[in-house]
Amino acid sequence: MTTYFVQAFIYLLAAVAIVPIAKKLGLGSVLGYLIAGVIIGPVTGLVGHETVTIQHFAEFGVVMMLFLVGLELEPKMLWQMRNRLLGLGGLQVGLTTILVMLIALAFKQTWTVALAIGLIFSLSSTAIVLQTFNEKGLGKTEGGRNAFSVLLFQDIAVIPMLAFIPVLALPELVEAAMHLSDAADHHENLSLVAGLPSWLYGIVVIAAIGVVVLGGHYLSRPLLHFVATSGLREIFVATALMLVIGIAALMSLVGLSPALGTFLAGVVLANSEFRHELESNIEPFKGLLLGLFFITVGAGVDFGILSSQWILIISLTFAVIIIKAGVLFSLASIFKIQNSNRWLFGLSLAQAGEFGFVLLSFSVQNHVIPTDTAQTLQLVVALSMFLTPTLFILFDKVILPRYEHSSNDREADEIEETGSVIIAGVGRFGQIVNRLLVANGVKTVVLDHEATQVDNLRQINIKSYFGDATQPALLHTAGIEEAELLVVAIDNREEAINLVHYVKHTYPKIKVLARAFDKGHSYELKFAGADYIQVETYHSALEVGAQAMRDVGFHPFHVEQQKQTFMDIECAASDNLYQQWQQRSEGERYSHGYRQMFIELEQTIKKAMQQGRGGNHNLTDRAWTPPPKDYTDDFKDE
Amino acid sequence: MENKKILLLFAHPTLDRSEVNKPLFEAASQLPYVTAVDLYREYPKYHIDINREQSRLIEHDIVIFQFPLYWYSTPSILKEWQDLVLEYGFAYGSEGKALHGKTFLCAITAGGKEEAYRAEGYNHFTIRELLRPLEQTALLTGMHYLAPFGLFSSRTAVEENRCDKHKKKWLWLLEQLHRNTIDLAAAAEVEKLNHLLDSIYPASE
Known part of the structure; x- marks a missing residue:
């Protein structure tokens, strides 16, 4: 037990210490994990051969990643x-594969x-x-969007690759492995399909995929809904994990790639109301496991190879990049x-x-390479x-300045995505906000933690997602x-x-519009940084x-007119009232000063209303006030 | 000669469909000596801030109403603006001298063709005649009234490539007003400011 704690601590410490620094230096987190691995592995020798075992475990992060990739893929978006x-x-x-293959x-x-x-x-x-x-901020440029499509294709292409690579197994390597496992009396892998005739195997495989697709579509949603209504957050997380692990287990049992199964399940669930909540629950596990995977890759780097073959490795790297x-x-x-x-x-x-690492270790396991x-190849990857950061620096400092002068002449980038609005809480208030926006073609993402509410909305074709909007991961x-902006209309005062x-603290640039329950709540929201606050009862009561x-x-x-005057005076007084409220002593929300001001406000309003009725010329209600009876005396005919 | 500050009060209820007024207004907004106010944007609920509008008037020397002609008059928000802002004791009355000595003009677009705005045309009155209420408002408030600057047959102006020329004239007019190099007496006399501009507008353009 103690050894496990110590090891876990070493891995975590390496990640915590190195990854943030790597990110600050613009190297990105993947390289951060690799460096951390190199440091605890070959450089200091803190970890040893157990990295191989850990790597197999950490590969499950890839399975989770493909589940998330699947979740992101809405069929409609793919079609577009x-x-x-x-x-x-x-x-x-295709082309890169062929060219690299020729070199090999x-x-x-x-x-x-x-x-x-x-x-x-x-x-x-x-x-x-x-x-x-x-x-x-390059994601919305033409180059960035096209790069994204290619990356998306690659992520999807990994799945057939995982299925295809074992076919390429080298007979002599397989034989050697067989000898080895025989010698070690390796225990049988758990399998449902061992020894089945091939036609039956085919049926079992199709049935398993059918279970994932149909089950994902028809069973998982009622299950998630049932769990969601219970309101137990950790059980929802457990359910999400159970789904992913269960599918991975089923796929392994029938001899298929677990990644393929979870990817399919992800695609099936991409349109469901639980998409964002599932993503935010699986994301941290995936992140940690993938991080662990990269650390083990780094720890496995053989400096012996690097020093003996450094010319080869460096020239191969440049060849790959070119x-x-x-x-x-x-x-x-x-194009x-x-x-x-x-x-x-x-x-x-x-x-x-990073998939290069995954495929490399996968290839080695399957006796392909x-x-x-x-x-050697791992070092090249x-x-x-x-x-990569150097290439981005090259782009920033050398390429971009050359085009800057001409960029003003060309047509502006076609903007496919308009700024979107996130609406947190879509009960009686948020719903109306959403309807107005959607009717005007504004893209909204609607979040609510009431699964029943989300269901009702989905039945009338309002796209909404189940989830707790106060969870940073879900917002992400x-x-x-x-x-562009966030509308806060959740029913819990404190949580709002x-x-x-x-x-406002984490994303200062985002505008926040908030619904308040009453004046006190509106001050608290203002204090918290909301840009625009509307007390929910104010306008309807007026x-x-x-x-x-x-x-x-x-x-x-x-x-x-009287209503408008009332609103104007309220509005003018609200800043003063807010300042009074801010100066409150602890425990005494509504101080004497505040009460005094409120009484004064009521008097001002009353006075203004009375004056308006008298038809006198006054400062608070001037609209269409007639001039004095004798005003024509000033005018003389020519 | 002293440089003049221009207050441009613009009223267009459907700006997203505007073909002529929008570019004119946007071009004018770029000028440092023009304060360009989109009234429908500022007061979408017609709740005009009287104090703000009055202090704007006081701070400027030239007041321009820019609008598409609606039923031979201004769009309703400009009428609302007059009803509320030109108060007794501010714009008229024995104490109301805030606008005395300022210059006032209208920059309009009209859908009808230019020839329709005369006694023999189907609109029966000249544009200057139709705008008489504004002329009298200017006179009663002590402002110098200038003839209107207008673009006619505005629905086909873009198709007939008349917009750019009109915009150039408009910007030139604003600059002359700002530099105070326009013959105000002549500009008050003519039927339309366009006539005057055609005679003095740089020939090279």
């Missing part, structure tokens, strides 16, 4: 992107090994590239991506990616990723970084204040008051 996705993405993966063949590798290497190097680093785009950039650059010309965007597209995706070759998956405070005035005989237009 089909040209760029298949055209750009497909050609990029030139190094006298057999064709199976060469093909596997080609596939591995056709992938780029989604993690590094997307993170850098976010940091530099080939990938070349392919991307020519594709960009074919008419112009100017600086062409460079951005070409340079940003020129590295190998010999271990020593894999170790890592080195190309280390060089709902896209708060890109949102906390949410406003958190959002309307009822106005109707009452009309009913007792006031002229409707006069009532409108």
